[in-house]
Structures are given as C-alpha cells and as structure tokens.
Amino acid sequence: MKIFNLVFCILFVVSAALQYNDPDPYIWVPIYLFGAWLCYQAIIGKYHLKAYLVGIGIYVLYALYLLFDKTVGIKNMMQRILFKV
Numbered sequence: 001m002k003i004f005n006l007v008f009c010i011l012f013v014v015s016a017a018l019q020y021n022d023p024d025p026y027i028w029v030p031i032y033l034f035g036a037w038l039c040y041q042a043i044i045g046k047y048h049l050k051a052y053l054v055g056i057g058i059y060v061l062y063a064l065y066l067l068f069d070k071t072v073g074i075k076n077m078m079q080r081i082l083f084k085v
Contacts, residue, residue, distance in 0.1 A: 005039040012036035031059070 016032035019025040034055055041048060067073050 002043050005042045009036050009039035009043065012039060027062075031062075 012032045012035040016029045016036065019028045019032070022028055038048075038051065038055065041051075068075070070076060
C-alpha cells in the first residue's frame with residue numbers, strides 16, 4: 001500500500017505543478033496538493049479521518065457546483081446534444 005500511496009503522491013504533485021497555465025490554478029493546485037498530502041500522511045502511517053471527510057465533502061460540493069454550472073454543467077451539455085449548438 002505504501003508503493004500505491006507513493007506513486008499517487010508523486011502524480012498529485014506533478015499534476016499540481018502542471019496547473020500553472022490553467023485559467024484557475026487557485027482551485028486545482030490545492031485540490032491536487034491536498035490529495036498528495038493525504039497520500040504522504042498514509043505513507044508515514046498517519047491517517048486523519050477528519051481530513052478525509054472534509055476533503056470528500058469539499059470535493060462533492062465542488063462536483064455538484066460544476067454539474068449544475070450554466071457554462072459547463074449538465075444543462076449546457078444537454079443543450080449541445082439536443083440542439084447541436
């Protein structure tokens with residue numbers, strides 16, 4: 001399991017580093033770095049249940065926000081499919 005966490009820790013850090021040219025890196029860099037931190041904590045044998053729950057809660061809320069967003073959400077996607085906009 002430590003190898004799995006090490007691989008994902010590295011992948012999360014690299015993903016965070018690649019967000020420098022994203023239009024909203026202030027959102028994605030903390031998301032990736034939080035995942036990397038959780039993987040690092042698991043490598044050293046520390047598991048913070050509250051941190052996992054807070055992270056899950058924030059990720060679910062952000063996913064719901066994106067799902068119902070007018071520009072990239074499900075409504076816009078369905079309009080593109082149905083009306084070929």
